[in-house]
Amino acid sequence: MARPTKEERKISIMTKALELFSKEGFYQTTMPSIAEKIGMSVGNLYNYFTSKEMLAKDLILYIANILGEHIRAINESDRTTQEKIEAIVHMYFKIAKDRPETIEYFLRVYLSNREVFQNCCSGMICVSAFVTEMMIFFEEGVRCGELRDQDFFSAFGLFMGYLGGMVFINGENILSKPLEEYEHTIAENIYYALKTR
């Protein structure tokens, strides 16, 4: 079997670290605990990531890229804006279900520990792959006349805040039905909130 490349090793480290971060939080997770989980020496781990902050930053980039790629595929598909909303909601909840650690990391690590990301990741740089696609989604929605023109962030906040909130509530196990059963209603709510009047 061929030896994994450095890049492949990095990804496998990140996958493990993601689990730890999203479960334990940023400060509870340490470089030694990550090394232990992977089964490598702490020194070797530092060969891949020079600090815990750098690892955390690469993780958010990684997640933003995954989300960005999915939304890009939706943006480029032949769907109405309303159908795109439905597809984005579906995609987001599916990731939350299949790979809960990604969304958890986003909500519990990235959004909750802004001080960690300030230096290496100011503004929206690390999530730009994702935000850019959301910009394109909104811009095209307004351009074709389906969505109301407004400030980007008020629309973005409504959309993503809603989805994040639902995933959070779901994580607390207080929903009466599985998350995917809410998809249609949520997509409809978002559409009605944003559509042209």
Added chain:
Amino acid sequence: MNTPSPKISTMPSKPVKLRVIWLQGITCNGNTHSFLNDPSLGSLLECIEFIHHPLLPCSKTLKEVVKKLPKSDILIFEGAYRADFERAEIRMESLLMSLALRTKHIISLGSCASFGGIFKESASEHISGILFDKESESGPLHSLRKKVITLSGCPIHPKWISFVIDMIVQGKKISLDEYRRPKELYGYLVHNGCLRNEYFEWKVDSDHFGTKEGCLYYAQGCQGPFTHGSCNKILWNGVSSKTRSGTPCVGCTEPSFPRTELFTTKTYMSIPAEMPLGVPKRSYLALAGAAKSFHIKRLEGKLIDDNS
């Protein structure tokens, strides 16, 4: 492209001047006056002579021109075209065609002559440029398209016209774009050379008018990043330009001129509706998002903080 045939003169030191007719359609005279701004007009007039010009001394009055329909080397047409518009009581459809057939080169001068421009707005279905009607090549000189050089702009810069005349005088080939505009003048964007470029690069918008700082593309409606023209290379009146004086570019060299809402950037959910020319929206947004997050201190302050 036709080049003037070399002429034999008895006085080699004084070559035969190219004969130029300057004819006006529906116009404000803006190109005429902009032309007069050329400080080296004198040397230009050593290579050409006006058979007719609306303001400069010339050998024939308009009345004589419409009667004799003289031959010329260059026909300059300023203003929008309308078939039934009359000059010296002759309908433009016959006057323009007659003079166009008897000339070697035609310069469509200004955006009205080139695309219809502002005056097209008053009776859109009847008014056009001489070769183009907005973007479509359906003007009256369609059959003579190869003679036409488009110099769009409202008005044109005097150096643009003297450049074209010089090239014709020297018999050089002028490379033209899809609207038959010289690439050497219109290959640039108005954005090129704008003093506010750094603010564009780092996405620092101008809070409001009347400052030296900030880019006018994000809120004030500047069309510089997608308008062809060398306004910030060959400066206006030799010293400035719209954007250098804090005025947004109004896109006056393009067939779409005049658009509406000229002092506001059209946005869709805060995103400029028109991207810098040729830049894919996705690339622009990715780069803009990154540039914006850096908050360059120097660009957020005043250039000169104690200007008194």
Added chain:
Amino acid sequence: MITHELIERIEGEAILDFKTDKSGIVEEADIRFVHFRGMEAILEGRNALDALVIAPRVCGICGHSHLIAAVRMIESAYIDAGFSLTITPKAHSIREITLKCELIQNHIKWLYLVMLHESGKLLGEEVNVSLKALYVTSQINQLSALFSGQWPHSSYAIPGGVTCDPTHIEVMQALKILSEVEQFVGKEVLGCPLEKFELHLKNDSHRALEGDFSKLLHRFERLNLLNSGKSHGRFLVLGENAGSLDHSERSGADVALVSEDSSHTFTHGGKTHAKNALYNGAFYETGPLARALITERQGIASLYQRYGDCAQTRLSARIDEMVTLIAHVRLLLTSLDLSQPSFIPPSHIESISGSGVGIVEAPRGSLIHRARIERGKIVEYSIITPTQWNLGNGTASNLGVAQRAMIGAESITKASLIFRTFDVCSVCTTH
């Protein structure tokens, strides 16, 4: 005998219909403008700020005056709508500088390209391109562009101020250009230092000067036109220093008394596109002579007393105005306080519903822009240009200003030259 004379070498073209007696003396003169461009209709329905781009395109030689009229109109609509608006003294001065530059270049072009050219032609003299005059006008336009970005067709004046934010570099450059202009006017145009010109007018010694202006006067003298071209003796200024003068009777001027008469235009079966502009129902002369008399500039006032509103007085008024304007631009440049803001943002244009009027003393006289704005959009736009006052076409019993000045001229060519003393602009007249 009836003759149709096509008047060229003006802004656009005009037609004069003359009726002459057996000896060729002009008995009747009708002024017609046959082109129409519908500027007002182009403006209607647009965002009010678009007027700052569209309005200058009314005219290539006085577009800047149209810009200032449009911006004043919008600012007055702000006030009408109950919003306040602050223009700093700096922004105000900069607008004045560029506006006055436009008047100066206009007057020089009129002198050299029109008057010296046409009078020379009439006397059979060879006329050449006056490169020196064109060079100096290009310099004045450069001075303007240091602030306005370009001339012609700048849009740098906006409600709340100006878009530019000049430094001392621009101001110093402007002063250098102005010095060159002063030298040109003193040496070439007047033949005396600028500050001496008024005294020459007062002493009636201006014809003895050796400059291009006195050359023009001599030609008028040879043509026996110096003291012809008299009109109603009624004058009007609606912009700065507003006032009216009916012979020796002075009163104020109220824009509410302005009316337009279109009963003789094509739409009503007439032969012209130009509407007449009337004040209190009568034809008034507007422009440099009116401005000189209403502000009581001494040189022109004494000339007027001596010779009346004849060609000589009218020609001198334009030249004297140029001299006054140059001094004024110098004062404005040297007293600019660059530390003040160029622009103070007013409320958003979309919050404005109201009516506005903007008046400017343009090269040829009082220019009025009026509009009604609804939520920032132009609902109605109306422009009255200076030449509509001076070149109005009346009836035999109520003659227009230039019409009256032409009647009695010894020939139609002489009448046409008198017509040009009013500085004809066809493109403005029929916007």
